[in-house]
Amino acid sequence: MHNYATESDALVPLNRAEDTYRRLKEDLFNFRLLPGDHFSENEIAARMEVSRTPVREALFRLQREGYVSVLPRMGWQVRPLDFEKFDQIYEVRILLEESSLQRLSRKDKVSSIGALMQTWCCPPDLRESNAKTVWMLDEDFHAGLVAAGGNPEIWRIHHDVMERLRIIRRLDFTKPQRVSATYEEHAAILEQIHRGRIGEAQRLLRSHIDASRLEVRKITLSMLYEARLEKSNT
Template sequence: MNTPRPSAQDVYDRLRELILSFELYPGSRVTESALAERFGVSRTPVREALQRLASEGHVTVLPKQGVLIRQLDAAELAQHYRVRVVLELAVLADVCANASDADLRALAADWDPQTQPGRSDDFAVMAARDETFHRRLAELGGNRVMAQLLEQVGHHIRAVRRLDFTLNDRVERTYEEHHAIAQCLLARDLRGARRLLRRHIENSRRVASAVSLEQLRRVRAAALGEPG
């Protein structure tokens, strides 16, 4: 029985993971043909996957030169974080107006620092959980367009968001901060929730601004089991 070849979606998923885990290093160059050989597919699904990744800002397609894995630009990241703050603060008003007490209690319980459900030592898993919290806020607010915009911003900061959870205390602090935000929302304390959320995003932004290629190199080496 023949094993089906990976689809364009499969190639996209695997390529994005290689980029986010820094196995494809920022600033490195790859080619469609090399990727096609790596995944055992034709160049067509690779090209489709790269087009999606380019639209999300993960790669730059250079005609006749290959594909460049995007460098992390500190100034650009800061701009994405500024947009994120504006959008998420607006989301909180919708959450206070529309979310049920039951949904907010469930959200708070999911981030209870005493029990820490779903906690993992895998920084990629925790980054995904963090994204889920913020996406859930947008869903509870009921504004689908806002949720889509936040998803787009999330694509641009996902790599450094993962690095946030390589620091020693960030998992514990994230549980505490998420839980406190949910509790404020349950009390319909919009001002308090906005203050806490702004501080929470600012903590994440500071990590992003401190990211260096040397830090990325160490994270990549750890992921691959290489000497630091």
């Protein structure tokens, strides 16, 4: 028996709606759809060779996530990147991770961060270099620190916060020097936790996240400039 989602009295297989959502989100993340761009459901449906129903369902989902807006009688628009809002979200993220480190001070630190130390405290020749792999490992690192704190609600909120930052955070490892810096900074944070110096670990963590925040802003603006230049030349 198949599961189906309904929209406008039509039946849409859930996998088709999910695939349309995933492809649209990739278009946003890769700046094929640029901030400020206007488009219609018909245009997207024609390009993706699907009906309007899964497109509409995907767009409403992206609207709830804050990526697009619907404009009366004008179709849809990609929402501009709001770096002031991103800065505010980053501050929430830092508070959540610092709080988790404080909770970690009352736990068995070795068992809590053992797996993370195996990944990040390794010789340079054993480090990952693929940008996407390092990004996923970095996500696991920060989620792992929060999980080690032992509060599932903090982990849930942190997960939601990271999802809101993902459109820019995934660009952090497109530069080789950022990969190297991340390994070194993660290892330093873990070393301080292992030694029980939670205050120093918190200081290093905040500095690490701030450096990443500034770097992804520069990379994002550069990629947006290049994407707009390429679009204007086509």
